Amino acid sequence: MMITDNIGLYIHIPFCRSKCPYCNFYSVGCNSELINKYKSKIIDTVKESPYCFDTVYFGGGTPSSIGSSALAEIIGYINHTDNCEITVECNPRDISEQAGEKFFYELADAGVNRVSIGLQSAVDSERRMLGRVSGKKEALKGIENAKNAGINNISLDLMIGIPEQTPASLEESLKYCADAGVKHISAYILKIEDGTFFAKNKAKYNLPDEDAVAEMYLQTVDYLDKTGFRQYEISNFAVPGYESKHNLKYWNCEEYLGIGPGAHSFINGKRFYYNSSLTDFINNSPPVDDGPGGNEEEYIMLRLRLKDGVDFALFDKSFSHPLPDSFFDYALYLSNNGFAKISDTGISLTPEGFLISNKIIFELIERL
Numbered sequence: 001m002m003i004t005d006n007i008g009l010y011i012h013i014p015f016c017r018s019k020c021p022y023c024n025f026y027s028v029g030c031n032s033e034l035i036n037k038y039k040s041k042i043i044d045t046v047k048e049s050p051y052c053f054d055t056v057y058f059g060g061g062t063p064s065s066i067g068s069s070a071l072a073e074i075i076g077y078i079n080h081t082d083n084c085e086i087t088v089e090c091n092p093r094d095i096s097e098q099a100g101e102k103f104f105y106e107l108a109d110a111g112v113n114r115v116s117i118g119l120q121s122a123v124d125s126e127r128r129m130l131g132r133v134s135g136k137k138e139a140l141k142g143i144e145n146a147k148n149a150g151i152n153n154i155s156l157d158l159m160i161g162i163p164e165q166t167p168a169s170l171e172e173s174l175k176y177c178a179d180a181g182v183k184h185i186s187a188y189i190l191k192i193e194d195g196t197f198f199a200k201n202k203a204k205y206n207l208p209d210e211d212a213v214a215e216m217y218l219q220t221v222d223y224l225d226k227t228g229f230r231q232y233e234i235s236n237f238a239v240p241g242y243e244s245k246h247n248l249k250y251w252n253c254e255e256y257l258g259i260g261p262g263a264h265s266f267i268n269g270k271r272f273y274y275n276s277s278l279t280d281f282i283n284n285s286p287p288v289d290d291g292p293g294g295n296e297e298e299y300i301m302l303r304l305r306l307k308d309g310v311d312f313a314l315f316d317k318s319f320s321h322p323l324p325d326s327f328f329d330y331a332l333y334l335s336n337n338g339f340a341k342i343s344d345t346g347i348s349l350t351p352e353g354f355l356i357s358n359k360i361i362f363e364l365i366e367r368l
């Protein structure tokens with residue numbers, strides 16, 4: 001694979017005011033001295049990069065926790081295209097107060113044109129169960145602040161299958177998002193990750209069972225479709241034209257550079273990542289080789305996350321051979337049982353298929 005100029009850039013901001021009980025992403029507490037050291041290291045790394053980026057994504061952790069001035073300073077050193085999609089993840093707590101207005105104006109001036117707000121639930125009692133201090137009023141104020149600064153491409157994060165959640169409370173959250181005037185919604189099924197507070201205390205929480213979670217996922221797909229949000233990936237829904245350009249790079253096996261502890265990259269057919277250690281990153285520890293990427297197994301795995309699915313002609317062109325008959329035999333079985341749609345040009349999973357996508361993808365890859 002040839003290196004292209006227009007690749008994606010992911011910058012991990014590993015700072016959080018507090019650790020959410022479900023989160024297993026690498027993060028540390030906020031410390032102004034450490035934040036300044038990290039900002040300088042990020043800037044040095046960005047300045048050394050030979051690429052021109054057409055998407056930039058600040059994830060975390062909580063990028064908004066380091067403030068708009070630090071984020072804007074980093075962006076000032078990034079070599080990016082004029083039409084670059086620049087996204088910053090935000091916590092409602094950081095963007096709802098009076099300082100939130102300045103926050104978004106400064107980001108907009110720096111070129112940020114998309115924000116992703118970690119709502120998780122519009123039911124305040126559910127948010128508290130998730131370790132979130134702010135409520136839906138703060139999130140709505142943050143949306144207003146972003147729009148006032150001219151940032152209209154706004155995404156909200158929701159979680160499905162969280163403690164105490166019911167179909168009725170989920171609908172309350174879905175309605176909140178649909179009425180908020182945002183362009184994108186990410187709806188993730190809660191996965192209890194090893195090492196998290198939830199994992200250690202799972203028995204204490206009233207979690208919906210597997211069947212209830214499946215029904216709520218299908219409820220989400222149906223509700224969002226009826227309110228103008230088209231599903232384009234397992235967990236992502238957008239007003240047409242507002243799909244995340246950066247995240248599509250991951251699922252289309254396109255190139256991206258990741259900077260920061262725990263960040264992964266895929267460039268020139270190779271995958272590599274930084275250790276999940278802020279100290280190692282600041283002290284110039286090099287990325288770790290993660291082997292080759294972009295093979296046919298990865299293509300199938302990643303493309304089947306998308307509503308568009310696997311394109312037969314593109315697979316043939318990319319890997320110089322067609323998919324085998326055994327692949328099509330299983331695809332037909334999936335189609336006959338409502339888990340996939342198959343046509344002359346490709347195969348894609350239905351919402352029911354997305355619910356068991358890991359098993360389906362494993363079976364299809366076994367047939368390559």
